[in-house]
Amino acid sequence: MDIVIQSIIAGLLVGVSYAVLATGLALIVGVMKIINFAHAEFAVLGMYFPAYWFLQWWGIDPFISAFLAIPIYFVLGFILHRLLLERLAGSKDAENSSLIITMGLSLLIANLILIGWSGAPRVINQPYTTATWSIGTILINHAQTYSLVISLVFIVGLFLFLNKTLTGKAIKAAADDPEGCAYMGINLRFVHGLAFAVAIAMTGAGGILMATYRPFSPFFGESIIIILFASVILGGMTSISGAFFGALIIGLIQQLSAFVLPVDLQNVAVFTVLVLILYIRPEGLFGKKGRVV
């Protein structure tokens, strides 16, 4: 029984760590109606800079870096939107073009990390990295616990920002009815840039939280990007809360599948669920069916 509880806890911990990234991705998909294939690369970039290097250079704790990363990645996101994505918006083929351009971006980021900082796997060595609490036979890692709390802070922060501030409401409105927003004097370009920047900031910080307890390498993004998509699709594509629960479900599937599948097939379970969802309910578990014509 304990082993089941242990797996459920592990699943939720992993799930929440995905959720930080997945909510950002859902925000991009929902507001800009494009897919950011480079999403996970920003998490990987965050693991190296600031997390790893700030610790090496100045001994800044990664959990502090996670907060420092937010303004850094916000600016980076805003600039990248300006440079790459803005001019694609509104074109007939925006969906495919932005998919391809972000594919190029993900290649670029991963390989620049490889060139700059080598492909050797890195670990952040802090007292909490391996320390655990034990409740009976159930072990809970310190770093994962801290990460869980900070992740929830970020996600709640995103919700408050979107629902309580005027800027956040403008972003939500732009997701709902871009044309209506334009008539109401909302600058769509700016709002899209803002949404992208917020999403990238979440992701950069979320990557750092992951790096506090697991080793990482330049191509880590490749292994989680589809997991993020699975979460977002499960959650109904454009719903941020949907993506949150989608990520939790994915985390649980990953951990609980270990009872029936060999460990090296963990992700097979996740992707199989993704494929099944796309077959059976392409609008996702929490999504609504839209009109076609």
Next chain:
Amino acid sequence: MTDYPPILIVCVACVLFSYVLGPDRYIQRIILLVVIWAAASSSFNIISGYAGQIVFGFMMFVGAGAYTSGLLFKFLAISPWLGMWLGAGVAVIISLIIGIPTLRLKGAFFAIATVAFPLITIPILNHVGVQEVSIPFIGKGASSMQFRDMRYYVFIGIVLLGIILTVVRAIESSCFGYRLKALKQNETAAEAMGINTYGAKLMSFCVSAGLAALVGTLYSFGILYVMTTEAAFGFLIIIRVLSITIVGGMSTVWGPPLAACLLVPLGEWLNSQFGSRYPGVQDVIYGLALIIVILYMPEGIWGKIRRVLSASGTAAVDSRESVAVIRKGDVIKPESVQTSLKLNPNENSILFTESISKFFGGVCALDQVSLRIPRGKITGVIGPNGSGKTTLFNVINGFFPPQSGRIIFEGLDITNHSPHANCKQGIGRTFQIPQVFSNMTILENIITGAINRSKNLRDAHMAARKIALDMGLNRRVHEPALGLTLWETKVLEFSRALATQPALLLIDEPMAGLNSEEADHLGEMIKGIAASGVTIVVIEHNVHSLLRIVDYMVGLDDGKRVAEGLPQEVVNNPQIIKAYLGSRWKEEHHAGS
């Protein structure tokens, strides 16, 4: 037939080029890589370029080819010459397994869904112990596709490339190519034009997959020697293939080979020069190339070259006169229509609906609507916004299946038929917001309609020419539909619908946005079409203009049929006046008559 000699010439030239360079393994290996990536990208181009469905999981098919032939050779000693075709068969089956469910998904959904398959395959293959398969060198030469001289592989690769380019060119210049071009631009309009969009996408997916698997066999025997799941099913393949296709130009025959000639040697050179110090330098180039081309040259290198060439060729014909000039007394006489089906020629109704209902979530858009459309007449449909008029068209047309009820067209139950099947059956459609294929020329737009009733592209071309002439569009048939005025766009949409030779034409708000002169002319046009034997149903808010042309009328309100009969009866129906026309209508109307 003049399309194919260039492919032959280029391939022969490449073989000679490779032969002359001598047996140097390094140089020949790079040439082989160029040929392999050109061939893989060209097959990718069919589904992702021509059909517009980007397959991020494309490595699945290259890998399926490589692994099938490799494993068969290693464990069962089956020659790769046979194995490559078996691999292609496996890839086609996989493409059906992937494509049948996922091709219903739109755009980016589809792209992402396809990536899941190689990601499932890699761990499973690793798990069953074939993570690494070395292909044994048995030294039997040609019979086992194993050569010490790389030039043999290059030769095989070029033959394969030639075959693939020929297939691509054949698709491009066939009716099938037209269908793909149309559905890539506008799936809704393509369906209404009788194109089985799902079937066409699935077909091109299978062709792409099969060809990619052939390339996969050559890749494993000529380049890899030791196959790993990562090399055969990994992201490296889609990165190369996507970059080469995008840089060269999607939906072009020569783009992918050209880009392969540029990118592959550049990448290999960078790798040999800086690879040890900067291990990812090759993929940095591919990533940069993707970003720069999408931003500054989305049509790709060959697309750009082609546009420059065609611009210099046809610049002289550009005159800016209106495409469709309205002249008084123009009578439009489209070809009298022959549908394949005439079961009840004595029946005086062409279409019945029997209590059809349609809900969107909790909203009832159509509530038990029963009506009949008289043959050879013009029937008007009126009702306030949201009363279900367009939904009625979408249900009859097959875009939405009704939740209950039946639709009978010419004695045939068409309730759950798809729009393309209904188009073939003889139901034409124009849209409230005109849905033309804006990147195609006027003539090409009409051809997409005409291919439904033509034996081949040449016939369709001639039929389309005739309709363009009938409809007054013949002056600038080679110009893109993008720059047309609203009036011209509507005339084009009518022409395209008529090219499908409909027995019944559904026209949705034709006069919206037109000035009164244009609206009158359009009314005349509709009458002309009806006079040639086509039954017409028209939704229109301009009731005055509508009354001048219709013989029969249906009034809808709140999803219900509230009136049906002669036009004067319907517009005097108290419920229609209350819900739609307003009491002032009655006063004006009575004052007028």
